Amino acid sequence: MASWKGRDILSIRDLSRGDIELVLKAARRMAPIAEGEKSSKSLEGKILATLFFEPSTRTRLSFESAMIRLGGGVLGFSNVEGTSVQKGETLADTVRMVEGYADVIVLRHPHEGAARLAAEFTERPVINAGDGAGQHPTQTLQDLYTIWDERGKIEGLNIALVGDLKYGRTVHSIATALAGFGASLTLVSPPGLEMPWEIVEEVKATGTPVSTTHRLEDVVPTADVLYVTRIQKERFPDPQEYQKVAGSYRVDLPLLREAKKDMIVLHPLPRVTEIDPAVDRTPHAKYFRQAFNAVPVRMALLEMVLGVG
Amino acid sequence: MIDHIPAGMALKVLKILGIDEAVSSTVTVAMHVPSKAMSWKDIVKVEDRELSPREVDKIALIAPKASVNVIRNYNVAEKHVVRLPDRAVGILRCGNPNCITNLREPVETDFFVKPGEPPRAACRYCDRVVEDIPAAIV
Known part of the structure; x- marks a missing residue:
């Protein structure tokens, strides 16, 4: 297992199952601090730089909350307006400048590979908070943590990934990560929005059972986890076709009648119409808990890459 | 020759x-x-x-x-x-227009190369696999 101090978190593929389990256990210890029930000063005197070359309020605020909950300080920008980037500064130079001001860097960037490039130009640990259509490893860790925390395990669970599996970044990452944990995957998507074959092949190569279907109602009775994602309107040239598809992938109370009692529904949020708000009141709904879990997971990572705890 | x-x-x-x-x-x-x-x-x-x-x-x-x-x-x-290199540094262009290596950054492109007929090359930065290696050579 690689040493954590100074480690970059760039892609979920860089983390072994052992690495991920360590993060999940550390995140559980952080939960009472993230809830405000306990306090910590473990990162007092440390500074986090949040470099957000494109806006992502949820990701930025959860990182900032994580750092502040541990007694650290935060600086950064939430979009490039008014920064040297607008004057044409390279990412490499921005990172070299920031490393003089902070102990750890969180980067959100519209171009794929940006976090890996940034990490090559600084000694400070870099955490990828999303690079274009590429990687967003802390989102995947937060999803894995929610499943593990709610269900007590990941191995052996039947996990259905639902929605736009072709373009959805989060589902690609979580499918790869779940494959290493011995879960079974069911891929549920409208025709034309299936998971790319190379990812399916990669998952199958680990021995993970994978089944595919276009019908959501078929998988609900046997699923332990429904991981629902948004189907984007712009993927459909015909608005009527979109309405039809969106309607058939809607999780609502009648659909959940067939579900196991302890089945959980997750969603990376924001949702539009794919989960009926009436589902929020059922014990199945765990997507707001999943959103909260961003904080303990990011707290755990910040402590680990700064060599504290 | x-x-x-x-x-x-x-x-x-x-x-x-x-x-x-x-x-x-x-x-x-x-x-x-x-x-x-x-x-x-x-x-x-x-x-x-x-x-x-x-x-x-x-x-x-x-x-x-x-x-x-x-x-x-x-x-x-x-x-x-000739021996197929494991890494192709600075000799292929990434076909992903959104890859950071296609911006004005001070880095050479870098690909992991896997043998095969034809060989496969995947960008170390954005993971994109090169569809047409001869066309991607700089």
């Missing part, structure tokens, strides 16, 4: 070697030549010219079975079979 080039790739090899109208030595190109091992092959012969390691890596990507023969006094003095 570069032998065992897949048929049709000789002009790509000339491009890699930077051979144009300004070349000062003799260049001989044979295309679609019968071959025992490959059925058909191309051959490129350039006089008074040595290949740089980067040129050899580029040739290996489009002609993994090519052999480079150094001819002195009408005899083959040295014979090397």
